Amino acid sequence: MLIRSPEMQARDDAASESEHSPLPAPSAANAERAFPRAALLSEDPTEASTPRLTRARLAKLLGYYRPYLPLLALDLACAVLISVTALLLPLCANHVTRLLIGADDPSSTLPAIYAMGGLMLALLVVQAFATLFVDYQGHMMGAKMEAALRRELFAHCQKLSFRFYDRQRVGQLMSRVTHDLFDVGELYHHGPEDLAIAVLKFGGVTAILFTLDVPLALMILAFIPPAAFYALYFNNRVNAAMLQVKERVGGVSERVEDSLAGIRVVQSFANEALENQRFEIANQRFLEGRRIGYRSEAFLWSGTTVFPQIVTVMVIVAGAVRVVEAGLGVAELLTFLLCVSVLVDPVDRLANLARLWQSGFTGFVRVMEIFETEPDIQDRPGAIALGRARGAIAFEKVGFRYEEDGPHVLRNLSLSIRPGEFVALVGASGAGKSSLCALIPRFYDVTEGRILVDGIDIRDIRLDALRRNIGIVQQDVYLFAGTVMENLRYGRPDATDAEVEAAARAANAHDFILALPDGYDSDIGQRGVKLSGGQKQRLTIARAMLKDAPILIFDEATSALDNESERAVQQALLTLARSRTTLVIAHRLSTVQRADRILVLTESGIVEEGSHEALITANGAYARLYRAQASL
Numbered sequence: 039m040l041i042r043s044p045e046m047q048a049r050d051d052a053a054s055e056s057e058h059s060p061l062p063a064p065s066a067a068n069a070e071r072a073f074p075r076a077a078l079l080s081e082d083p084t085e086a087s088t089p090r091l092t093r094a095r096l097a098k099l100l101g102y103y104r105p106y107l108p109l110l111a112l113d114l115a116c117a118v119l120i121s122v123t124a125l126l127l128p129l130c131a132n133h134v135t136r137l138l139i140g141a142d143d144p145s146s147t148l149p150a151i152y153a154m155g156g157l158m159l160a161l162l163v164v165q166a167f168a169t170l171f172v173d174y175q176g177h178m179m180g181a182k183m184e185a186a187l188r189r190e191l192f193a194h195c196q197k198l199s200f201r202f203y204d205r206q207r208v209g210q211l212m213s214r215v216t217h218d219l220f221d222v223g224e225l226y227h228h229g230p231e232d233l234a235i236a237v238l239k240f241g242g243v244t245a246i247l248f249t250l251d252v253p254l255a256l257m258i259l260a261f262i263p264p265a266a267f268y269a270l271y272f273n274n275r276v277n278a279a280m281l282q283v284k285e286r287v288g289g290v291s292e293r294v295e296d297s298l299a300g301i302r303v304v305q306s307f308a309n310e311a312l313e314n315q316r317f318e319i320a321n322q323r324f325l326e327g328r329r330i331g332y333r334s335e336a337f338l339w340s341g342t343t344v345f346p347q348i349v350t351v352m353v354i355v356a357g358a359v360r361v362v363e364a365g366l367g368v369a370e371l372l373t374f375l376l377c378v379s380v381l382v383d384p385v386d387r388l389a390n391l392a393r394l395w396q397s398g399f400t401g402f403v404r405v406m407e408i409f410e411t412e413p414d415i416q417d418r419p420g421a422i423a424l425g426r427a428r429g430a431i432a433f434e435k436v437g438f439r440y441e442e443d444g445p446h447v448l449r450n451l452s453l454s455i456r457p458g459e460f461v462a463l464v465g466a467s468g469a470g471k472s473s474l475c476a477l478i479p480r481f482y483d484v485t486e487g488r489i490l491v492d493g494i495d496i497r498d499i500r501l502d503a504l505r506r507n508i509g510i511v512q513q514d515v516y517l518f519a520g521t522v523m524e525n526l527r528y529g530r531p532d533a534t535d536a537e538v539e540a541a542a543r544a545a546n547a548h549d550f551i552l553a554l555p556d557g558y559d560s561d562i563g564q565r566g567v568k569l570s571g572g573q574k575q576r577l578t579i580a581r582a583m584l585k586d587a588p589i590l591i592f593d594e595a596t597s598a599l600d601n602e603s604e605r606a607v608q609q610a611l612l613t614l615a616r617s618r619t620t621l622v623i624a625h626r627l628s629t630v631q632r633a634d635r636i637l638v639l640t641e642s643g644i645v646e647e648g649s650h651e652a653l654i655t656a657n658g659a660y661a662r663l664y665r666a667q668a669s670l
């Protein structure tokens with residue numbers, strides 16, 4: 039019988055607990071490793087940093103109104119109508135009351151009262167239409183401005199270089215493109231309109247109150263500063279909490295994105311429980327942020343609901359005293375009471391505006407931060423639009439590192455490839471083969487030296503022209519969700535069906551494509567999940583072939599193919615290579631034997647070069663690699 043120690047028992051208990059609980063509680067150790075908590079669960083949401091308002095940023099924010107100025111003017115005109123009608127209603131009520139009180143025969147006032155009733159209804163109709171316009175067109179104006187910003191942001195993201203995406207998390211970017219921009223849109227719409235309504239109503243009501251009775255007006259206005267302070271204080275806290283929530287929802291998206299995109303790895307490691315734990319930490323952080331936000335919001339709403347009612351009670355009591363002691367008219371008292379309800383609105387609007395401003399402006403700045411990230415790979419002034427290149431490539435004393443203070447991946451590397459030459463690059467993993475290839479289409483720029491295509495520094499060639507001249511199949515196969523045909527045409531949208539088919543045949547993909555349920559119109563799933571590794575590779579090869587560029591780069595492009603398919607693709611490659619400059623990286627040396635020249639890259643640079651036969655005879659690094667593979 040197996041004797042169990044107390045530790046083993048405890049471990050088993052913990053395991054069975056997590057088995058039975060749908061969401062295992064996050065373990066403290068994992069939690070700490072996955073996310074440093076300390077700074078993030080702050081009880082004081084105002085600790086979240088708010089960006090500074092600068093002239094340039096304000097100008098940029100306001101600049102987006104330019105195409106919508108007529109709509110903005112109409113929106114503001116409607117805001118004026120809403121305010122004026124709201125101010126006229128208590129005055130009409132005042133008039134009606136005075137008519138009633140002042141008349142010897144109240145029945146004689148009925149025609150005038152009906153007329154006033156009609157006027158008030160007309161005012162309400164005007165107010166309703168103005169509100170309708172503001173709510174629909176105003177919101178649409180904000181939404182259009184938001185869409186314009188989103189379009190620009192997306193286009194900008196398309197231009198940012200590999201280096202940017204090496205550092206950036208896609209989940210956070212998605213959060214900016216959606217949530218942050220929504221807040222900006224809300225600010226664009228509500229900002230001017232709420233400000234106009236608040237100022238007009240506040241000014242108008244104050245004027246009416248002072249005309250009616252100065253001491254009572256002063257008493258009411260005395261309530262405004264504490265009410266405004268209270269509303270602003272809690273609005274500020276709600277907003278700061280919402281900012282934290284926004285960052286945290288970015289964390290949730292990031293976990294969802296990372297975990298679901300990698301679901302196959304997760305399940306292959308049976309790491310679902312760990313993923314749940316890590317997700318739950320992000321989820322809890324999100325929940326905690328909302329808890330803090332809702333608490334401040336509860337204070338805000340309870341205060342702002344009760345304040346006007348306190349003022350109403352005060353007006354009734356103090357107003358009654360004024361009626362008795364100072365001869366204030368009952369009609370005026372009624373008007374005062376109605377004015378209190380009008381006065382609540384600007385205070386609420388201003389507090390709301392402060393919150394909108396903070397969240398919208400913060401969102402705007404967060405988005406601007408991406409805009410302000412200059413694409414580090416750009417056309418130089420006067421860059422030339424190279425036509426079809428001949429395909430000569432030269433590396434002159436090229437040095438390269440990914441980070442400014444990082445280690446050198448390539449150092450003082452010089453290399454010259456003739457147009458039409460078929461060159462293979464071999465070497466140990468991590469020697470820098472893929473990095474070298476990534477420098478040719480300028481996915482990254484060299485740190486030292488220069489690279490020339492047809493004798494021109496590639497930084498002097500327009501980026502689109504340079505990349506049009508290069509067909510590349512990268513190590514990480516990437517296919518888009520969609521059909522086989524859509525994916526193949528990605529490299530040349532105007533290719534005819536016959537050209538697509540020819541490229542697919544050359545890449546030895548035509549037969550398997552026909553065997554798919556809908557042939558070329560078959561859906562391949564997200565990132566091509568419905569295909570095998572080899573099939574995906576063949577599609578990416580066909581896609582690059584279809585592009586028909588004079589320079590071809592194949593980075594481990596045939597690694598997932600069986601020997602027979604590899605031979606067929608190689609044959610196609612050789613045919614294709616005849617009229618093109620071809621650079622092939624392959625670990626399987628059988629792929630590279632027919633190259634015109636083989637380069638052996640190590641951490642010290644290119645240590646050997648020559649044909650397969652010459653390198654075998656030289657009996658150096660390549661021969662050792664070859665013998666090692668042959669003996670497998």
Ligand SMILES: Nc1ncnc2c1ncn2[C@@H]1O[C@H](COP(=O)(O)OP(=O)(O)OP(=O)(O)O)[C@@H](O)[C@H]1O
Nearest residue numbers: 204440441447466467468469470471472473474513
């Ligand atoms: N995006 C990146 N950011 C920082 N360092 C990187 C990046 N990509 C690669 N490296 C580093 O650069 C070095 C060279 O990598 P590279 O992928 O070029 O090697 P390789 O010879 O192609 O390897 P393999 O044969 O395994 O594909 C490695 O040390 C790697 O860690």
